[in-house]
Amino acid sequence: MTSRTKTQDAAPREWHTIKLIENPYLRYGLVIVAVVYLFWSVGSLDFNWHRMSSGLTRAANMLARMVPPDFTRWELLIKGIVESLQMAFAASFFGMILAIPLGLCGASNLVPRPVYLAARTIIVLSRTFHEIIIAIFFVKIFGFGPLAGVLTLIVASTSFISKMLAEDIENMPPGQLEAVRATGASFPKLLVYCISPQALPRYLGVSIYRLDANIRHSTVVGIVGAGGIGQVLAATFSRYDYDFSLAILIVIVSIVFLGEIFSNWVRSGLR
Amino acid sequence: MLTIQDLTKVYPTGAKALNGVSFRVDEPKVITIIGPSGAGKSTLIRCINRLVEPTSGKILLDGTDIAGLSSRGLRKARRRMGMIFQEYNLVERLTVMENVLSGRLGYIGFWRAYRRKFPPEDVTAAFKLLDRVGLEGYQNTRADAISGGQRQRVGIARALMQRPDLLLVDEPTASLDPKTSRQIMRLLVELAHENNTPALVNIHDVALAQTFSDRIIGLADGRIVFDGTAEDVTSDVLTQIYGEEDWSTTIRKVDEEDENGGEKTKENSLIRESSAG
Numbered sequence: 001m002t003s004r005t006k007t008q009d010a011a012p013r014e015w016h017t018i019k020l021i022e023n024p025y026l027r028y029g030l031v032i033v034a035v036v037y038l039f040w041s042v043g044s045l046d047f048n049w050h051r052m053s054s055g056l057t058r059a060a061n062m063l064a065r066m067v068p069p070d071f072t073r074w075e076l077l078i079k080g081i082v083e084s085l086q087m088a089f090a091a092s093f094f095g096m097i098l099a100i101p102l103g104l105c106g107a108s109n110l111v112p113r114p115v116y117l118a119a120r121t122i123i124v125l126s127r128t129f130h131e132i133i134i135a136i137f138f139v140k141i142f143g144f145g146p147l148a149g150v151l152t153l154i155v156a157s158t159s160f161i162s163k164m165l166a167e168d169i170e171n172m173p174p175g176q177l178e179a180v181r182a183t184g185a186s187f188p189k190l191l192v193y194c195i196s197p198q199a200l201p202r203y204l205g206v207s208i209y210r211l212d213a214n215i216r217h218s219t220v221v222g223i224v225g226a227g228g229i230g231q232v233l234a235a236t237f238s239r240y241d242y243d244f245s246l247a248i249l250i251v252i253v254s255i256v257f258l259g260e261i262f263s264n265w266v267r268s269g270l271r
Numbered sequence: 272m273l274t275i276q277d278l279t280k281v282y283p284t285g286a287k288a289l290n291g292v293s294f295r296v297d298e299p300k301v302i303t304i305i306g307p308s309g310a311g312k313s314t315l316i317r318c319i320n321r322l323v324e325p326t327s328g329k330i331l332l333d334g335t336d337i338a339g340l341s342s343r344g345l346r347k348a349r350r351r352m353g354m355i356f357q358e359y360n361l362v363e364r365l366t367v368m369e370n371v372l373s374g375r376l377g378y379i380g381f382w383r384a385y386r387r388k389f390p391p392e393d394v395t396a397a398f399k400l401l402d403r404v405g406l407e408g409y410q411n412t413r414a415d416a417i418s419g420g421q422r423q424r425v426g427i428a429r430a431l432m433q434r435p436d437l438l439l440v441d442e443p444t445a446s447l448d449p450k451t452s453r454q455i456m457r458l459l460v461e462l463a464h465e466n467n468t469p470a471l472v473n474i475h476d477v478a479l480a481q482t483f484s485d486r487i488i489g490l491a492d493g494r495i496v497f498d499g500t501a502e503d504v505t506s507d508v509l510t511q512i513y514g515e516e517d518w519s520t521t522i523r524k525v526d527e528e529d530e531n532g533g534e535k536t537k538e539n540s541l542i543r544e545s546s547a548g
Binding site for chain 2: 173175176178179180181182183184185186188189192193194197198200201
């Protein structure tokens with residue numbers, strides 16, 4: 001009661017929005033640190049205008065040598081593209097299959113805690129490294145060629161699809177699982193009668209998206225020697241066959257474009 | 272049939288949802304459980320088929336203690352208990368028929384479940400039940416394409432497909448409008464009586480409970496504070512169950528029922544007739 005009358009009596013009252021950081025020293029201190037950091041990081045870029053300008057002429061030179069694109073070695077081109085597509089399809093297929101057990105084990109509402117943690121650890125670890133790094137590892141282990149590329153994409157696809165699947169299952173309303181359990185159904189029956197019909201459309205959608213991504217990535221992992229059109233592309237660059245490089249790039253762009261159209265078409269049909 | 276002995280449930284948060292609940296069900300009657308939110312109604316129902324693990328106590332269904340069963344034994348026991356939920360809990364992307372037939376999942380093998388190959392007598396029974404709950408012709412409709420009342424009818428059919436020895440019903444009408452609520456309750460009570468199946472029904476609508484039950488159990492703070500017939504539910508009893516806060520609204524309903532004993536509304540009397548017959 002007394003405190004209430006006190007605040008009413010206090011004539012000029014102030015109001016301001018709540019600051020993210022209340023302490024002004026800390027607030028302005030952090031702003032200063034941020035500005036200093038910005039200048040420092042720009043300084044470390046080592047901008048060299050001379051290098052930039054000579055790079056521009058080199059770029060112009062390279063572009064000039066790229067046109068017209070050279071399709072005379074189309075057999076090599078087709079072989080590379082087919083290899084890339086094979087890698088993408090094989091990796092998507094095995095990724096889809098391997099992702100099912102891993103995804104189910106990664107759903108906290110289905111499995112005991114230790115299984116969940118183990119599955120999540122595998123998923124996180126395989127997602128930690130970029131595909132290029134995994135590809136370098138596999139090229140070191142299995143040598144140059146598409147095997148390393150396929151294995152790389154399988155690892156990437158499995159972790160991606162299983163993560164999406166696990167999260168989709170975790171987001172399922174618990175009631176449906178409860179109701180099917182309450183009929184006395186065992187876990188495998190729960191799987192085929194409740195989880196699979198509910199999770200299937202999204203699982204297929206994610207897998208198709210991953211196929212689309214694999215087509216793109218299969219062209220990239222080749223650059224570190226893991227087979228496919230990327231390997232051919234890297235070779236043309238190092239041999240200064242820029243006109244052939246452009247031909248390859250045009251084909252890659254159109255393949256990725258077609259892949260995207262296909263993926264969108266399939267996924268729109270799934271809803 | 273069913274004996275609950277000293278059932279206690281303490282959640283990991285420390286909340287004591289059930290505190291030594293004991294009662295017996297000896298006749299195939301409809302027993303409603305009333306009580307305020309948080310009194311432990313849902314926990315009680317869910318402990319009986321162990322969707323919630325009881326902390327201590329016994330749940331004897333025809334002599335077997337459900338609380339002590341292994342997971343295999345529990346699945347066998349669950350086949351004998353049909354459950355009906357507030358949010359219907361149908362598998363939404365499956366058809367009405369698949370949902371109804373899921374009541375037989377405990378009795379068929381994995382591959383049959385996978386291929387949806389149910390024995391012909393189950394399919395016949397499912398069609399019969401669909402007709403009985405008023406959903407003839409809906410067998411191939413997807414469960415997410417029908418209304419709430421229809422979904423609950425599917426839920427009832429699914430539970431009855433189990434040919435259960437006990438029905439566990441958790442707030443069957445809480446998501447439905449008043450008219451549909453009455454229709455669903457009437458259907459439930461009729462089917463329970465037809466099949467001679469005892470039913471434990473959680474409900475928070477006291478008027479519905481009084482209209483449709485053979486016996487009422489009042490739960491407050493995880494303890495049974497009342498056990499009797501609809502006529503025994505007096506204003507004092509309701510105070511005991513719900514406490515002072517809900518007093519005025521709850522007692523008005525009871526007073527109305529008491530005063531208007533002779534001149535009940537038309538709908539009310541119709542319901543009593545049909546539930547009696």
